[in-house]
Amino acid sequence: MMSENENKTxxxxxxxxxxxxxxxxxGVNAFNYETQEGxxxxxxxxPALRKIYPNDDDYEQAIANHLNYFNTTTAMANILMxxxxxxxxxxGTKSLDAVQALKTSLMGPLAGIGDTLIWVxxxxxxxxxxxxxxxxxxxxGAIIWxxxxxxxxxxxxxLTSLGYFSGTKLITSLGERISIFTESASIMGLTVVGAxxxxxxxxxxxxxxxxxxxxxxxxxxILDKIMPALxxxxxxxxxxxxxxxxxxxxxxxxxxxxxxAMVCSFFNILK
Amino acid sequence: MQLLQDLLIxxxxxxxxxxxxxxxxxxxxxxxVGFITGLIMGDITTAMYIAGTFELxxxxxxxxxxxxxPNYGLATIIGAFLAIRTGTGVxxxxxxxxxxxxxAIQLDVLIKIINQFIQRRMERLNHEHKWKAMLRQPWYxxxxxxxxxxxxxxILVFLGPTAVKEILKWLPAWFTNGLTIAxxxxxxxxxxxxxHYMPTKKFFTFLVIGFVLTAYLKVPILGLALIxxxxxxxxxxxxxxxxxxxxxxxxxGATNDQGDDYDE
Numbered sequence: 001m002m003s004e005n006e007n008k009t010x011x012x013x014x015x016x017x018x019x020x021x022x023x024x025x026x027g028v029n030a031f032n033y034e035t036q037e038g039x040x041x042x043x044x045x046x047p048a049l050r051k052i053y054p055n056d057d058d059y060e061q062a063i064a065n066h067l068n069y070f071n072t073t074t075a076m077a078n079i080l081m082x083x084x085x086x087x088x089x090x091x092g093t094k095s096l097d098a099v100q101a102l103k104t105s106l107m108g109p110l111a112g113i114g115d116t117l118i119w120v121x122x123x124x125x126x127x128x129x130x131x132x133x134x135x136x137x138x139x140x141g142a143i144i145w146x147x148x149x150x151x152x153x154x155x156x157x158x159l160t161s162l163g164y165f166s167g168t169k170l171i172t173s174l175g176e177r178i179s180i181f182t183e184s185a186s187i188m189g190l191t192v193v194g195a196x197x198x199x200x201x202x203x204x205x206x207x208x209x210x211x212x213x214x215x216x217x218x219x220x221x222i223l224d225k226i227m228p229a230l231x232x233x234x235x236x237x238x239x240x241x242x243x244x245x246x247x248x249x250x251x252x253x254x255x256x257x258x259x260x261a262m263v264c265s266f267f268n269i270l271k
Numbered sequence: 272m273q274l275l276q277d278l279l280i281x282x283x284x285x286x287x288x289x290x291x292x293x294x295x296x297x298x299x300x301x302x303x304v305g306f307i308t309g310l311i312m313g314d315i316t317t318a319m320y321i322a323g324t325f326e327l328x329x330x331x332x333x334x335x336x337x338x339x340x341p342n343y344g345l346a347t348i349i350g351a352f353l354a355i356r357t358g359t360g361v362x363x364x365x366x367x368x369x370x371x372x373x374x375a376i377q378l379d380v381l382i383k384i385i386n387q388f389i390q391r392r393m394e395r396l397n398h399e400h401k402w403k404a405m406l407r408q409p410w411y412x413x414x415x416x417x418x419x420x421x422x423x424x425x426i427l428v429f430l431g432p433t434a435v436k437e438i439l440k441w442l443p444a445w446f447t448n449g450l451t452i453a454x455x456x457x458x459x460x461x462x463x464x465x466x467h468y469m470p471t472k473k474f475f476t477f478l479v480i481g482f483v484l485t486a487y488l489k490v491p492i493l494g495l496a497l498i499x500x501x502x503x504x505x506x507x508x509x510x511x512x513x514x515x516x517x518x519x520x521x522x523x524g525a526t527n528d529q530g531d532d533y534d535e
Contacts, residue, residue: 027293030412032386043409063397130302132492134323137316142302149296184507186469187477191499194481196462200327202455228486239463258453265449
């Protein structure tokens with residue numbers, strides 16, 4: 001192993017894996033409003049810290065340092081805890097201020113990258129595809145997603161080692177490239193969203209007109225001739241505008257749609 | 272058999288919340304928990320339909336910075352369970368699942384307030400050098416989050432089916448029909464939310480491409496995703512090339528500047 005060439009290393013690959021697994025499980029499970037992910041982070045790094053600080057007082061100081069406020073995307077924290085552990089292993093208690101500074105300064109940018117990729121883009125793309133399959137009764141998308149998540153778990157554990165060996169240089173140097181990647185993913189995302197508007201938003205009307213002996217359905221006779229999925233497009237546009245309006249919270253919009261559905265059902269405007 | 276199903280559903284709900292906070296393997300993604308619910312209940316098609324509806328609503332409602340959001344995963348489990356158990360279909364799933372998912376946010380806030388004591392105790396036990404006990408504390412959080420979704424599910428699993436059947440008997444047809452219509456409208460929430468904070472104005476072209484291919488040409492979703500991927504791949508490569516060139520110019524410029532600096 002690489003790290004064993006140096007003299008003072010006490011952290012093994014096994015320790016890093018263990019730290020990664022502990023964090024992956026605990027994550028925000030001990031979340032509180034004051035220190036947020038602080039307790040979870042402490043829980044994850046504690047066994048490794050015990051090896052670094054055999055002295056009880058040093059260990060207490062190090063634990064207290066990690067019990068401070070901390071919050072970032074959970075997967076990104078894996079890199080960070082690898083990096084802080086490497087620092088503490090090298091310098092002991094002298095590194096504590098630097099460790100705190102590193103955590104505080106990087107948790108924001110890391111959350112920016114992590115939240116966008118992990119919580120927005122990926123669930124959007126796979127969620128659109130699997131959701132679209134699901135409303136047709138097909139679980140294939142869901143199964144693929146599940147398998148991907150299992151693979152991601154191992155990836156996240158690996159990120160701890162990556163953080164330990166290469167520090168945070170990696171993240172800062174990726175900067176601009178990450179934003180290009182994010183934009184490219186947005187292109188794919190928007191293409192899928194365009195398909196969703198046309199396929200999963202279902203608004204049709206049973207209204208019919210009578211011109212003498214001729215009966216014409218509003219839906220098939222007029223709306224579909226103008227543009228397929230015209231009503232879904234209009235509805236999407238209206239809700240899009242409502243979301244931009246601060247007065248309309250998510251729950252209000254959902255409620256409005258339910259009331260709208262009820263009223264239209266009562267007067268037989270939509271089916 | 273039914274009791275076993277009940278217990279598995281409650282366990283699934285409890286595990287979902289814990290998993291969502293850490294492992295993110297099952298998480299609160301409606302299609303995944305919906306699929307497992309379908310397996311437990313023995314009707315994957317109905318479960319997937321309800322799960323799909325909630326999944327599409329959830330798009331764009333990301334769980335950022337520890338914020339609390341409607342729990343669509345819980346909505347899916349309860350909705351699919353009741354729909355299949357009572358045999359009343361999608362409208363039940365939406366009518367009961369959605370309000371429960373929205374109410375569960377309140378519990379989420381409550382637990383995050385209660386969890387304060389974990390932090391206090393860990394600080395104290397660290398000070399007292401009782402580290403074994405200190406490392407037990409976060410597990411209380413795990414337990415609480417399990418209860419957050421486990422308790423509402425247990426209540427609905429044991430009392431729900433009878434109540435739902437009784438209530439549905441009393442409801443007029445336009446009301447239940449309205450719920451089915453709502454099921455068709457609601458995915459718009461997620462779609463609009465996505466449009467709201469993706470760079471829609473910058474990449475409007477691709478939104479139109481996706482719409483036209485589906486609405487007019489009826490391209491299946493995987494084919495469409497591949498077209499989207501092709502566009503993204505092209506954009507990525509050309510932008511990366513630009514970024515590299517910029518960097519080279521900068522590097523070249525930097526060495527030239529250095530020469531000037533020495534002259535000054």
